[in-house]
Amino acid sequence: MPHSSFFRFMAPSLIAMLLFIALPTVSIFVQSLYVEHPQVLIETETCQPLGGCVKETTVDVAATAKLRSEAPLGQFNGLGTYVDRNHLAINSVGLLWSRSGSLGEFVSGMMNLRFYRALAFTLFYCFLVTPLAMALGFGIALAVNVVPRLMKGPVIFFSLVPMLITPLVGALILFWMLNSDGILGVALQVLFNDPGLSTQSSAPLTWIMLIVYGTWTNAPFSFIVFYAGLQAVSRDTLEAAMIDGASRWERVRYVVLPSLKPLVLFVLLVQLMDNFRVFEPIISFNASANATSLAFDIYASLNTQTSQLFGSAAATSVITIAFIAVLIVPILARVARELQAGRV
Amino acid sequence: MRNFSFGLVSALALTATPVFADCGIASGSVRILSNDFAALRIVNETAAECASGTVTVTSNNTTEHKNIQVAALTANPAEYTVAMVANNSIVPLLGGDLIRPLDDLVAKYGQQLQPNQLIKIDGKIMGIAFMANGQHLVMRKDLLEAAGVAAPTSWEEVLTAAAAIKEKGLLDYPIAAPYAAGWDLAAEFVNMYLGTGADFFEPGSAKLAIDNEQGRLVLKTMREMTAFMPPDYVTQDTDATAQLYRDGQVGIMQNWGSLAATLIDPTKAKPEVAAATVFAAAPTVGGGTIPSAALWWDGFTIAKNISDEDAEASFQAMMHAIAPETAAKHPDAAVWLISGYTPGPAAVGVIANANSGARAYPMVPWMGLLHETLGNELADYVKGAEDAERALADITAAYNAAATQAGYLN
Secondary structure, three states: OOHHHHHHHHHHHHHHHHHHHHHHHHHHHHHHOEEOOOOOEEEEEEEEOOOEEEEEEEEOHHHHHHHHHHOOOOEEOOOHHHHOOOOOOHHHHHHHHHHOOOHHHHHHHHOOOHHHHHHHHHHHHHHHHHHHHHHHHHHHHHHHHOOOHHHHHHHHHHHHHHHHOOHHHHHHHHHHHHOOOOHHHHHHHHHHOOOOOOOOOOHHHHHHHHHHHHHHHHHHHHHHHHHHHHOOOOHHHHHHHHHOOOOHHHHHHHHHHHHHHHHHHHHHHHHHHHHHOOOHHHHHOOHHHOOOOHHHHHHHHHOOOOOOOHHHHHHHHHHHHHHHHHHHHHHHHHHHHHHHOOOO | OHHHHHHHHHHHHHHOOOOOOOOOOOOEEEEEEEOOOHHHHHHHHHHHOOOOOOEEEEEEEOOOHHHHHHHHHHOOOOOOOEEEEEOOOHHHHHHOOOEOOOHHHHHHHOOOOOHHHEEEEOOEEEEEEEEEEOEEEEEEHHHHHHHOOOOOOEHHHHHHHHHHHHHOOOOOOOEEOOOOOOHHHHHHHHHHHHHOOOOOEOOOOOOEOOOOHHHHHHHHHHHHHHOOOOOOHHHOOHHHHHHHHHOOOOOEEEEEHHHHHHHOOOOOOOHHHHHHEEEEOOOEOOOOOOOOOOEEEEEEEEEOOOOHHHHHHHHHHHHHHOOHHHHHHOOOOOEEOOOOOOOOHHHHHHHHHHHOOOOEOOOOOOHHHHHHHHHHHHHHHHOOOOOHHHHHHHHHHHHHHHHHHOOOOO
16 A cells, blocks of 8 residues: 555544643643642631531632633642552652561551552552453353354344443442442352451552453453454464364363463453453442542542642552553553564 | 413423523523532522523532632633532632622622621622531430430540440441541531631741641540441542441431431431431530531632623622522422521531531641541551641641641742
């Protein structure tokens, strides 16, 4: 294809990517370098029902508006937001490092910092749910593949249900079932013979429940992709393997999996990116006491009563983008290598 | 034939439920943005009665109102003409200069208003309050009697009563309070800290001042309460705790006045719970006399970026919506501040708070940041994962970082 027609063909998507992906990312990065102007404070008298009149310090609206109109972005803060206590907390981490007597003390000190608490759960979730959901999805795909033709439609539909349910609602359903009065919560209490058992009060149990939810909701995506891939696995090779006396497991290991490899890389890529943005189950599980994620921190910076912290949300977003890039670059590099070798 | 047409007319009158009231509005557009709970829905529906051929009335009841109000009122013309607010949500509207002084409109149309309904900032009326709210103590007198304790009036007595109820085997978890991490948990700290009489900030600045004896007392009391609360308490918000109470699973609870009516309604709560429930002011703490609960008001403001005609229409519609008849028609829906309102049984708690000198939720602009910081940082302490010193240090550090971002601290 000549270069000119290639560009004409690609131009619409390139423009869309520039407008809707590149520009917002740049704008978020710029925003993360700024904080609000110093607010001009004045003393005013405030009268409220029941509370009476009090002298209160408040913001001088006119003076602050003037500052804002002169420099709408706010005050340049450089990387100040990135290193403050609510993000990378460089100073606190340094202090902790020099003062902690043991590694355990250092880790528990880090978990006390909002950003690292969120990062720890995000990574934990991402690295556990991704392989678990892929393995479960692959297992379902293998099982569905041998179901009699008549049953396939209903079985496939049923297997896809977790993906069809809105994540917020799906997580809420599980949350209610796991409540100490819910069917699963009571079942667990009976099973472990501990009437005070609550999956929602302890951090480890909350993390496990979120992983269970994540695996449940993400498995159908892997399943449907792998199931489609299974239809393209060469029957001849499979039959040849059978004639050679390969067991079912050996056929999966040496024939099916290698031919699904490009799909495995694709699903891994998508799932890593998806799971790194874990958010809905934390809201539905009311789990922020025990588990928060980077996406949850962004939400918390914006969902406020009075001052939305745009700089803070932007900084967390940029850090999130950086982490996702670090996670997926090795996989992309591998795909590129395989493409060059002509194996994909 | 005549009978038939008469029947038809009355049928029409019945189906056309929106009652058209004469609100005296010539013309204009009334667009209301409000939070979503029963009392505000009543106010909005009553305002809608002012609709006529020349007047349109629309309303958006949403719990997300705080997140959209600033953007919606910054637009010119503003998306909404009326923004319903409370102590905390009026602050960003004032800060953005998005609402108009109402002195002229009050003089012209506000004869029904009582002086304590007017929210005045620097002498100018910026909002009109019409109902009060707040958290207060809810308890089952049958359980207290069975446990042989008097009705508690302080948190210390609540703990003693809870211990007695537990010891007698009446309930495993006698206490509930909305300790869900986030806004609810922070509100409980704010309530109890107000009860100590101390201030959150150093006078005249946004500098945090809770790292003191009172702050430690509040933290200690909050942790002690969790020993008597159902194990899921860090996930239980106001609605979840109210449901536990209605089901008879807990016997003493601090919760919102706006939920009180559902606790004594035998169709919503278990009949034996509804019958035995009594309301009282929020308990005091540390030997003080102030109920440990913030006083809240709900009211309305009128947008700045709208035509004077729409502002006038909106004010008149709201005057109709919060007329004495509304309070008379729905006495149990809220603790109305409207003149002529006779409080019902559900209003006892909030009124007791007000009479015992409870303090208003602070209206300073940086209070929101403190509230969010408390919501993020308190859970670790309440769960027992860290001590009070550490919790107060964490709260102070996180608040300072946020307040610096927002320009309140340097």
